[in-house]
Amino acid sequence: MTVYNFCAGPAMLPADVMRSAQQEFLNYQQLGVSVMEISHRSAEYMAVAEEAEQNLRDLMVIPDEYAVLFMHGGARGQFSAIPLNLLGQGEALYLLNGQWSVAAANEADKFGAVVRRDLRTEQGPLDLSLIGDTAGFSYVHYCPNETVDGVAMHDIPQVDSPLVADMSSCILGRELDVSKFALIYAGAQKNVGPAGLAIVIVRKDLLGQADPKTPAILDYALAQKTDSMYNTPPTFAWYLSGEVFKWIKQQGGVAAMQQRNRTKADALYQFIDASDFYRNEIAADFRSEMNVTFQLHDDELNKRFVREAEAAGLKALEGHRMVGGMRASIYNAMPLEGIHALIDFMERFEKAHR
Amino acid sequence: MTVYNFCAGPAMLPADVMRSAQQEFLNYQQLGVSVMEISHRSAEYMAVAEEAEQNLRDLMVIPDEYAVLFMHGGARGQFSAIPLNLLGQGEALYLLNGQWSVAAANEADKFGAVVRRDLRTEQGPLDLSLIGDTAGFSYVHYCPNETVDGVAMHDIPQVDSPLVADMSSCILGRELDVSKFALIYAGAQKNVGPAGLAIVIVRKDLLGQADPKTPAILDYALAQKTDSMYNTPPTFAWYLSGEVFKWIKQQGGVAAMQQRNRTKADALYQFIDASDFYRNEIAADFRSEMNVTFQLHDDELNKRFVREAEAAGLKALEGHRMVGGMRASIYNAMPLEGIHALIDFMERFEKAHR
Structure with a gap:
């Protein structure tokens, strides 16, 4: 049975990348050892690290005045690192449009003054006019793709302070003008x-102002100065990310990813909209291309859908526990065939249960 | 050619573990996906996480009043986390016996009052009488095995404040009475x-007093409350560590590791001591069983040794850049055959170059 994995994260990785990583798992470049068993300071690993950075720079067209950092700890670590490095004595503005932007603001509270503006409305869509005056902040933080809710802000907000974006679930998914951001x-x-x-992709002129109590592993200036090797980095994760960057290049770069992601999301939303069995009530302009949420008319049926889909090889379609229903996470690594398999299953399930 | 990897870290992992991880790399437990592609909150992953913790508890005989945490960021992250979580308004005592204990104290300076006592003497061995009065500190920190220098403190210091140990390079290498420690x-x-x-293995009664500015990913009480899943943990590293714990159990547990490590280190030190070509000047009582350093009479010859050893399949024998010479890191995963291969090479090299 072909398996398609719709997990929101940790998510599926490109099948080609995983196969090649398996092949060289015990013997990286004929060294006789795994890439995870070599020193991060060896010539062989330094080449891995540098190539990964260069390929990410190429893919995202990152200008030279930005540092690219590979850090420990996931996005939650950055929820702390951003205020520690950038807030200073000023105030930060957090735009709220879902669970993750709320969580980022809550963590930032520990480190200084945070102003919140909630863009969510009773009626469903986001109201971007609620962004309001953005001048005079140390930075403005937002989350362009809210994984839990399946809500996206596709246009980059026009703000008058340095713009910081949590792109955990959308980086490399569509083309982007990095120069509009202070930090991604x-x-x-x-x-x-x-x-x-x-x-972390950060404008270099913003570095060096960190709170003196910033833990070393979260200090951007230190990471930049040491090429992200102040301490032993998560070498295997860095290596495998570099393999994903190579794969994206081979596929035609971010433009090709964007086109494919659009095709995948459109197919799924069109099917949902054409049905009166499945529903997604997010306004079209704010629908995520990465996390497509949908619901059935009762919760028992949602559970049954998830269970039967799992049995049919369509994995991890359960919605986030805060939201319920279903969520298909269809990042870059998900092939179009996975979308077709999901739609086929949805059609069969509707016939059986409507 | 058989390759033996003496890298100090990232170090070699047990060959059996790596082979089995390669086999199930694309298809973990017949799920059709990799263990690194499943949600950390899935039943399958929760089982991985819990089994790893239980096996570590079994191996180290960790009492119930200790929490076992799996955290992001390596030991450098803990250099910050320890004072943030345990220092409070008091003073911390740092015993210095090598590069890593010095680095830990330097990071702790950011977060509060640090007292240092340097146990190193001009003559080479450590002077444990320099530990002095240890009452009234928030904690006493030491590093029982200094990787860079190849120096170890085998006996647990008797102290009158909570004892914290950086066991990055010796955990699971010999039997240990965990109850003597506040935190490992x-x-x-x-x-x-x-x-x-x-x-992190920490006595639960010490938790909950963290500095309010502790980043969430470094907060022990939060990690304990959420079973180390407040944020997405490094799932593949956790899984593979769990496989190593199983392997140690299969080998006969920590007692068997200890015996084998003793045999390995003894063979190497005995060879070095019997030679007037190679030298290690660390006093016998303070020699590391994990990182065996040795030098030749001139630095050109050291370089040549490293180069020719590499060509003979004996990898990563170069000493740390602060110390020079050679270093053979012979952790649990290094088989006795690797030691024999190294000694054979050292004999051949001596004959050719003395």
Whole structure:
């Protein structure tokens, strides 16, 4: 049975990457040892690290005035690192549009003054006019793709302070003008690689102002100065992320990913909208291309859907525990065939249970 | 050619564990996906996590009043986490016996009052009488095995404050009375698993007093309350560490590791001591069983040794850049055959170059 894995994270990785990583798992480049068994300071590993950074720079067209950091700890670590490194004595503005942006603001409270503006409305869509005046903040934080809710802000907000974005679930999913941002960060485990790694892309002129109590592993200036090797980095996660970057290049880069992601999401939303059995009530402009949520008319049926889908090889479709229903996470690594298999199953399930 | 990898870290992992991990790399327990592609909250992964903890508890005979935490970030992260969680308004005492204990004290300075006592003497051996009065500290920190220097403190120091030990390079290497410690921690990448994971064993009554500015990913009480899953943990590193714990059990537990490690280290030190070509000047009582350092009479010859050993399949024998010479890291995963191969090579090299 062909298995398609719709897990929101840790998520599936490209099948080609996983097969090749398995092949060289015991013997990396004829060294006779695994890439995870070599020193991060060896010539062989330094080449892995540098190539990964260069490929990410190429893929995202990252300007030279930005540092690219490979850090421990996932996005939650960055929820602390961002205020510790960038807040200073000022205030930070957090735009709220779902669970993760709320969690980021809550963590930032520990380290200084946080202003919140909730963009969510009773009626469902986000109201971007609620962003309001954005001048004079140390930074403005937002989360362009809210994994839990399946809600996205596709347009980059126009703000008058440095813009910080949690792109854990959408980095490399569509083309982006990096120069609009002060900092972009992403936990690796959704669209990049294994859990335990965070990628940080930050304008260098913002570094060096960290709170003196910043833990060394969260200090951006230190990470930049040491090429993210102040301490032993999560070497296997970094290596495998680098393999994913190579794979994206081979597929045609981020533009090709964007086109494929659009096709995948459109197919699924069109099927849901054409049905009166499945529903997704998020306004079209704010629907995520990465996490497609849908519901049935009662919760027992949701549970049954998830169970029967699992048995049919369509894994991890249960919605987040805060939201319920179903969620299909369809990051870069999910092939179009997975979407077709899901839609086929949805059709069969509807016939059987409507 | 058989390769033996003497890297200090990331270090070699048991060959059996690596082979089995390769076999199930794409298809964990017939799920059709990798263990690194499943949710940390799935039943399958929870079983991995719980089994790893239970096996570690069994191996180290960890009493119930201790929490076992699997955290992001390696030992450097713990250099910050320990003072953030345990220092409070008091003072911490750091015993210095090598590079890593010095680094731990330097990081702790950020978070409060640190007292240092340097146990190193001009003559080489450590002077344990320099520990002095240890009452009234929030904790006393030491590093029983200094990887860089090849120096060990085999006896647990008798102290009158909670004892904290950095066991990154010696955890599970010999039997230990955990109840003598307030906290034991270890970066995984030497004697446990892949880089990017830290193991923390901490007496539960010490938790809950963290500095309010403790980043969430470094907060012990939060990690305990959430079974180390407040955020997505480094799932693959945790899984592979669990496989190493199973392997140690199969080998006969920590007692068997201890016996084998003693045999390995004794063979190497006896060969070095019997030679007037190689030298190790660390006093016998303070020699590491995990990191055996040795030098030749000039630095060009050291370099040549490392180069020719590498070509003979004996990898990563170069000493730390702060110390020079050679270092053979011979953690649990290094088989006795590796020691014999190294000694054979040392004999051949001596004959050729003396």
